[in-house]
Each structure stands twice: as structure tokens, then as C-alpha cells.
Amino acid sequence: MTSATHPTDRPEDHAPVDPAATDAPHRTSETAMERLTSIRGTIDNIDAALIHLLAERFKATQRVGKLKAENDLPPSDPEREKAQIQRLRSLAEAAHLDPEFAEKFLTFIISEVIRHHEAISEDHQRGHDA
Numbered sequence: 001m002t003s004a005t006h007p008t009d010r011p012e013d014h015a016p017v018d019p020a021a022t023d024a025p026h027r028t029s030e031t032a033m034e035r036l037t038s039i040r041g042t043i044d045n046i047d048a049a050l051i052h053l054l055a056e057r058f059k060a061t062q063r064v065g066k067l068k069a070e071n072d073l074p075p076s077d078p079e080r081e082k083a084q085i086q087r088l089r090s091l092a093e094a095a096h097l098d099p100e101f102a103e104k105f106l107t108f109i110i111s112e113v114i115r116h117h118e119a120i121s122e123d124h125q126r127g128h129d130a
């Protein structure tokens with residue numbers, strides 16, 4: 001088997017390569033402050049991407065919240081959450097990210113989503129009771 005087709009060579013199995021994170025010889029002429037600034041540029045780009053991804057995720061979950069309220073479905077789905085946690089823990093392991101952190105992060109986001117679902121459901125009920 002060639003290395004390109006090896007199952008562990010999928011790009012998603014590796015942490016993204018940050019060229020500013022290495023101590024390659026060609027970078028030794030840079031000062032520590034220049035390197036710090038360069039790495040912080042990468043961090044700022046990643047933080048921006050995370051915000052955009054979270055905004056898209058919350059737009060999708062707002063649609064789920066409305067669908068659930070209109071169809072009398074409960075705000076939370078523990079079985080779905082169990083599957084999501086298992087999936088993200090294994091993705092985290094493959095990406096060399098702490099799976100405990102990945103689980104806490106997902107649980108934190110989902111608890112906020114459930115709060116939104118409950119608010120949508122209460123609004124929906126109020127609309128029907130009025």
C-alpha cells in the first residue's frame with residue numbers, strides 16, 4: 001500500500017499545519033516578536049473561522065428548534081447527543097485534540113441550543129394559547 005492511500009493519511013487525521021509554528025532554519029532571522037505576531041495572525045484567522053462556523057451552526061439549530069416546536073417534539077434528544085459525542089471524541093483523537101475537551105465543548109454548545117429550543121417552544125405555545 002502506498003502512503004497516499006493509507007487510511008491514516010487522510011488530511012482530517014492530522015492537525016492543520018501552521019508554518020509559523022515550526023522552528024525551521026529560515027525563520028531564525030526573525031525576532032521573537034515577529035514570530036509571535038505571525039502566529040497570532042494564524043490564531044486570529046482560526047478564531048474568525050470558528051465564529052462563522054458557530055453562526056452557521058446556530059442558524060441550522062434555530063431551524064431545528066422551530067421544526068420541533070411546530071411538531072411538539074422535545075427540545076433535547078439524548079440519544080442523538082450520545083452519538084454526536086462519540087463521533088466528535090473519535091474525530092478529536094484522530095486530530096490529536098483532547099477528546100475530553102471536544103466533549104465539553106460540544107456539550108456547552110448543545111446546552112445553549114436546548115435553551116434556544118425551549119424559548120422557541122414557549123413562544124410557540126404562547127402564540128397558540130393566545
Ligand SMILES: O=C(O)C(=O)C[C@]1(C(=O)O)C=C[C@@H](O)C=C1
Pocket residue numbers: 061064065075076077078080081084109110113114117
Ligand atoms: O438534532 C437535534 O435534535 C437538535 O436539536 C440539535 C442538537 C445539536 O445542537 O446538535 C441540540 C439538542 C439535541 O439534544 C441534540 C442535538
